[in-house]
């Protein structure tokens with residue numbers, strides 16, 4: 001069932017999502033060679049709790065294994081999604097996707113940004129730019145009268161036209177009182193196919209894009225997903241509402257991008 005949100009609920013969703021944006025910016029300030037993803041996780045946990053919210057990902061259940069042990073997912077280089085923060089220092093030239101969720105006043109925020117660590121190779125930087133562009137192309141399709149497939153089509157076309165791979169096994173999602181609600185929002189699709197988009201729908205659009213083949217592999221920790229060919233992967237995510245017929249981006253990269261990393 002798809003829960004359409006009222007105006008008041010959309011504003012509550014915006015508060016939860018802006019907190020995610022501020023948390024990602026707080027993390028971004030500390031991303032440099034030598035820092036560990038566990039240190040980033042500690043920053044996130046403290047910042048989210050200091051702002052009266054709950055880090056949604058901490059203890060998130062896994063039907064195949066242990067609950068998620070951290071407040072953010074940190075996916076480095078060939079890791080696509082759901083990387084677990086650890087004590088390995090980030091190295092110059094790495095990329096790290098930081099996915100963050102908050103529960104504030106009963107509503108969820110969810111957003112992800114792929115950061116560069118030090119000086120990153122030009123071909124990897126291009127992967128990040130194209131993935132972020134694809135996110136906004138997908139968002140542009142989130143209008144009343146269009147369908148879920150229009151979003152996926154826009155994301156897929158943009159990424160595949162650059163020779164990148166679109167991961168199929170993980171998709172965006174409806175979001176609200178629950179972190180994952182209906183409908184599923186794939187990063188691939190056909191124009192005019194799928195669920196009709198309506199005012200009040202809140203969805204997380206989140207392209208997970210690989211530099212090479214889109215095939216993935218789940219590590220034995222039952223969380224970390226890597227690209228099978230071990231090429232780098234990028235992940236950018238916004239939560240949006242369909243509001244007055246148009247996409248209203250509830251999360252924000254503004255504070256991250258003001259850091260001029």
Ligand code: MG
Pocket residue numbers: 099100101110111112206237
């Ligand atoms: Mg996310």
Ligand code: MG
Pocket residue numbers: 110111172173204206237
């Ligand atoms: Mg999500």
